[in-house]
Amino acid sequence: MKFRSQIKLGSKRLHQVSALIGFAVAGVLAASVAVGSTRGDPALHDQALGILQKSISYRTVEGAGQVPAYAEYLKSVLVDAGFAPGDVVIESVADTATLVAHYRGTDSKKKPLLVVGHMDVVEARREDWTRDPFTPVIENGYVFGRGSVDNKFEISMITATLAKLKRSGWKPKRDVILALSGDEETQMVSTSKLAEQFKHAELVLNGDAGGGLLSEEGQPVVYGLQAGEKTYADFKLTVTNPGGHSSRPTQPNAINQLARALDRIGQYQFPAMHNELTLAYFRESLPKLSGPAAAAIKSYLANPEDPQAIAALSADPNYLGQLRTTCIATQVEGGHAPNALPQKAVANINCRIFPGVKVEDVRKTLAEVAADPEVVVTLHGSGAIESDASPLRKDVLNAVTKAVHARFPGLSIVPSMSAGATDSMYFRAVGVPSYGVSGLFMKDSDEFSHGLNERVPVSAIDGALAHWDSLLRSLAR
Template identity: 65%
Template sequence: MKTPLLLGLAACAAVLAAPAFAQTVKVDPALHNEALELLKKGISFRTVVPGDQVKPYAEYLKSVLVKAGYRPEEVKIEAVAGSSILVARYPGTDPSKKPIVVIDHMDVVEARAADWTRDPFTPVVENGYVFGRGAVDDKFDVSIVVTVLAKLRREGWKPGRDVILALSGDEETQQQTARKFAGDLKNAELVLNGDGGGGQLSEEGKPLGYGIQAAEKTYADFQIIVTNPGGHSSRPGKTNAIYQLAHDLERLEAYRFPVMTSEITMAGFKATAPVVPGPVGEALRRYVANPKDQAAIGALSADPDFVGQLRTTCVATMIEGGHATNALPQKVAANINCRIFPGVSSEAVRATIAQVIADPQARIERQNDGAIDAGASPLRPDVLAAVTKAVHARYPGLPVVPQMSAGATDSMFFRALGVPAYGVGAVFMKGSDDFAHGLNERVPLASIDGALFQWESVLKDLAK
């Protein structure tokens, strides 16, 4: 799940449009074409899960790495949870150093050809974009990283520590493949994730800022379930499962989880507060000055760009119930989707929901959503320096902002094991071009050269 850049930088476009940041990076056209071909070929694999194309895609990527000089035994493909993982080890010169792990995912969400302007699994290059399912989420960064690792192997680069590429095969569904390799690679020094972070462009194509994802909210689905004996609809009584659940949901709707802050969210707020315009910007500046300012909290909570950065949120997303139009309902259930602030356990949130709805007859059950509780990663100076250096080579002086994403990525499995993980995706794109998970997904060709430079620069700096 490719997550967007932090809190409202797009809303700052008018303020940040000057000065314009010109991209200064130049890349060998042959390397550009290599990455583009890898991306196009990748899109053509229908890596939807359930399905049977993740393994063939992994085998294709392995062939690219082996051709570049990897030994076949250094690139392993393993069947896991109805999908596959790929783990490739680039050996370093100092075995005493812990490895760096680069992660991303090979699978994509479903796409029906009848709904798209173009076949979603036939790559099309048109009007400065590559169209196709996975073009952004996340075969772009997979293709860039594989291209860079192949180039470095051909050139004989000798990293100080091992660099391990680990690609999952079910990130968009149950995330069991990443859970598997996180356990296998829990001795890593740190993790770099292409499926998080990234750069934002204004609608005029000018860069606004770059976000490093250092935390993500825990994903959790809970069901509130109400049951009673039911009966004939001609004999309504004092109890009705639908009405009972409706009252439970009203109480939950009115509740607000406590406001929370972290090193990462405050760093992001402080970086963007000076440039966010209008009443929201004023509220943000007041909040930075005083995180207990209730008026500022209220204003930010009403803004969709900021509400998810302030607190845990839980919202009803699905409802089902009843068994006949002429019968009193025997069972009614609502799905509650929660995005939980790092450091808060999902069980604590479940207990809070139970306390808020105050309905002893309702059951609250955690669903099999595949997520895991995980805290934030520290803002390591070496990671911040390496990423800032690479981004500034692309766009000198561009703001680089720590971020907490509201969406979930495979990084959570490493963070839960105490391994710091950072989303350092290399795409720069407009908000209006972001069709990840949607129709006619596309990625700008103009991002390829800078992304190739960025990944190579970051790897060389951190794998010493």
């Protein structure tokens, strides 16, 4: 599905953190924390870097058939570290594969802790890139290559951490299961299969969302903990008409009908909604703000139904998406000749649906608001998976806070609801609470996921390794 890459382009992990927390990036926040000086074990650093470089060399784009080979490589790393070969299972799904590695805990009655990521990457063409996207190149302190961030960085850090823990003899209380999908960027068939297989899991940690933002000077700004995603959906509005010669106008005219319906939809606002996650987001944002936005957030937190506060916040694109379902016209097409009455006019309405709201209910609302039975509203594409936000569990918040504060004492940790779509939505849809907890801190200017010349700073490795070590030790109890 092509739309998924469009979603991500608009809401890349760190862009999302920075967009949500636009005020912080604008410099209102001056976090008085020192840049984390996580000095890791040099041997572990080298191993993690080696795994990342090797990972990039597998061209795991859709249709290239390289995911199984990449999975075999990751399996070899885990088996070398002491995992039983039978505990690392690679299964083919459609033309891709899943990898499931079982790190056995001491208490089999406890539900497993699932760690997820995706082995596939978005297409990258050699002629468009400065360097070969599938040859890992280290230059100026960066590892360049497709997937160096999304999502092979986290996969490499998690794999290196699990291998280290295994070698050291560490035993978790509950089973830790690494579950990697193979088509997250496209069909998500492998994701839906993994979610079905592990719907009994205690919770999911996903390295493909959340994460830290550094200022351009390299100072930590904020950490985003992703605990919910809006549902992405496109709807088509279609008006058809027998048409005719433009010298003999008839009523109604399909383009005019569509235009009037679009205008009504453009003026419509879906009802304001809130959940634990969005309220926590506003609560965490408040101390860093002053002026009208702070006043509006204060009133909103005192009463999330306050119409004035909702109106004030809805006028700000930084906050609008946190308050309600949004639907906007993104494409329009109509008519077939300059001198003919239009036989057809079609518009695309792109919606970001608040967690818990049904896609079909949004379709019905759009049809009602269009208020013309000749404007037919249909769901376009099949990728809309409804999922509710995950509860902000204390154990998860504590574990994330501990891991982040070990590197950046006192850094603000802000819960976030992204515009969609990661593997997590499939796990949330089957009832497993899922959290985007990437260990990567990056500058906004270093973010090129899905784009050209994707790169990750080598200096991010030690901190991310410490992050995963801490999270696993805290949550696998």
